Amino acid sequence: MSRIEGYGRVDRSRTVTVTVDGTEYTGHPGDTLASVLLAHDARPLGTSVKFGRPRGIGAAWVEDPTGLVQIEEPFPEPMVLASTVEITDGLVARGVNGQGRLSDVADVARYDHRHVHCDVLVVGAGPAGLTAARRAARDGLDVVLVDDRPEPGGTLTGTETIDGRPSREFVADVVAELAADPRVTHLQRTTAFGHYDDGLVLALERRERGASRQRVHRIRAARVVIAAGAIERPVVFEDDDRPGVMLASAARDFLHRHGVLAGREVVVFTSDDAAYSAAVDLHDAGAAVRVLDARARVPEVWARRCAERGIEVSADTQVHGTLGDDRVTAALVGAERREVPCDLLLVSGGWNPTVHLFTHVGGRLGWDPALGAFRPAAPLPGVEVVGAADGTLDLAGCLRQAGGADAPHAEEEHGEPTMVLWRTAGEPARQFVDLQRDATVADIARAVGAGMRSVEHVKRYTTIGTAHDQGKTSGVVASGITAELLGRPIEDLGTTTFRPPYTPVAFAALAGRARGDLYDPVRTTAIHDRHVAAGAEFEDVGQWKRARHYPQPGEDMTAAVLRECAAVRTGVGILDGSTLGKIDVRGPDAAVLLDRLYTNMMSSLKVGRVRYGVMCGNDGMVFDDGTVLRLADDRFLVTTTTGNAAPVLDWMEEWLQTEWPDLRVRLTSVTEQLSIFAVAGPRSRDVVGAVFADLDVGNDAFGFMSWQDTALDGVPVRLARISFSGELAFEVAVSSWYAPALWDRLIEAGRPYGITPYGTETMHVLRAEKGYPIIGQDTDGTVSPHDLGLGWAVSRKKPDFLGRRSFARPQNQDLLRKQLVSLLPVDAATRLPEGSQIVHLAEDGRLPAPPVPMLGHVTSSYHSAALARPFALALVKGGRERIGEVVGVPVGGELVAAQIGDTVLVDPEGARRDG
Amino acid sequence: MQLIACPWCGPREELEFSYGGQAHVAYPADPAGLTDEQWARYVFFRDNPKGPFAERWAHSAGCRRWFTAVRDTRTHQFVSVGPLAGSEATP
């Protein structure tokens, strides 16, 4: 037990029990899993990924490359650092041997997002961050202060003096001042993990209470102050991966935060001054300590403090290796590898400013030889880097830099400069650089030997810096060793790129509440519940749920669709067509606009009439189609395909605003306001006539491609004689508020005629039997109206419209363009899979020698009730010239013969549309 | 996630906007009078400069209005935004 009286800020009045690898340990609120394990001198946590070497706690926070655990309770979480897990009663964890594993239990916790806007975001609540936040708050600004640790104060241990008082009192004072300011938001346990354009920072809050377990704060700040501190870096030596080898600052952290002495017999190996404070503090807490300084000159002030305590200090001395089985038992010192017994070997090779958030937004780093580290080289607009993150490592300097005119004061410390020491002499294959990846100096040498010259290549070749810690301790060291091996200065090599996230973030947190039903909006029509009640199977069309078919007991889709098709062709069916895009086009120049957008003439359409229209892009390829109703001289209702509702509106707006702003037209989407039902089949007139008794629905009074307004119990209803099946049909449109009532009335009135609700699959079959293409299914953006046989819908009278000029290009005149045709499998039995290739058959009906010429592909394929056989639509090179020809379609290794035909297979003379 | 200053709405996040390509490429006055190559140049060819580039943007998830912006293609920084020439309203 290494808990030291009088040290640490854990709450010793309360006990918390956790279980690690089956053993129960007790700790206190404020402990981490790492501090509890160290307090109990626990065995190593696990083994390394490649060589199975023992792994323990290497640092006290997110930079630890080794202390990984798998959390089992209260919530399964793979591969987290023991140093960052705050203990709670009942916590169960295991050390990670090799690799972690994903949980097989669903994550039922809630995660959410919050949008925050502020004048100043300060990242880091150490002395520099607190001072910067206080300064901004005193300037009257909206301030957000985030810090990833459980408590504010950064690395202040309490032994420092600020403004003449103990540093923890300074921290408490600033925190209280910020808490009293309503314009300040101060969040601990909140990691700013990504920094993006224009002051956007994403921060993950690990919440202690509230409805969600974690929250992502999406902070948009006018100014970002990065006060993220610095991370101590190790020196690489032989067997530097043994448990018991630790960053010097970490041991000090465990002592002052948790009251835990990480070792009794301590060797401190350093090339900078900061590690001396660890030596002194651990000595004062009861450890036997000796210091090995790689530098020739020992800093005077520290030499004196050590001498006062009887701490032996050796200058110009390096550790070359270690001894021990499960944990370190001795340091091997100097070239003679003198054994110095120890149970804790603290290492410090200087400090790397935590510049991640600075580089996320393109900040450039430069090597600072005086600092012996990379630091921000040039300022970024809207971004400020202060304190250790900027390379200001002394407390007095941090306060001065962050504080401005009323900066707090601390005593200056004068020491010796850091010596840059990447590694000591030894066997490269046992000098571990990335302890998580088991990557060594030998691996870097191999990368360099293989010709790698860039640190980015070395990183990928060796995997150094690609583990959970993303090289927080190993990245710059790897650059340094690579530079040494190449005989080049490190400033030429730079560092690898730091990318978000700074620390691992669960996908669940990024997803927030956008999972399951909330992942993407679901759009349902006004009568969705009627479809559900009728047993519909739905298909997704964009965000819409559309009824695909309505299977009766025992029916599969094929059977249901055949039944629905037969009902429409012989009786009456009803389809919910409400998802069609609908655009209200209004204004004195509405007809002019539509003439320019559609291939056909719309200005000649009379009020009361309906016209089918095709839209092309400037390239002359079909973009969308639909019907156009002329409601008045200055008003049209345009329908679009379901999937193109938004793109068509955008397209129309674009031309109206950018090219023809002189046209007086307004466009309004009415897709959701208007519900449309298609009542189709020879008995549709009976049904519609029964519901709208005062309307003359006879063919003379209500002809094909015309519309009429009427009312039902005072509710306006619009009917149109439009058919997408070739049958007599009425489209009935009503405000969506009244759609359920209208649907019920139509169903009720249709009961004597066996009215059958039909879905999109049946609609597809019926239209295909008539050769009506579906844009996006039978077309792919390379298909012109003429390719589809829609030349009749292309005006010859209009001088211009979008796409017209492209029709005259030689490519559009090519007789071998793919054209829409029908395909009838000769065996009258095989349904050709959509997407199948179509090939030319050799004389003997077999596949010709490769390369087999491709003629086209199948675009739509169904069983037809009317034809009592399967049929298909296809795009075939020079297809209309080939009508009657038999071609081959490879299906599952067999070659199926199919005959090319005209697209209209049912009722080619169009006798059925008027009933 | 950049902020783009819509001339009508002010700075909004880029996902509210859609890109409309190079600005000031007028629809030809007489397409039928163009050669195939001239027409193809209008339909398919656009500049691709390294540096300031005048572009059309639409505030699709906001006011739905099109505007012109000059953006530096090296940095993505918006140099200026303004209403379209000839549009009836100014912000």
Ligand SMILES: [Zn+2]
């Ligand atoms: Zn706007």
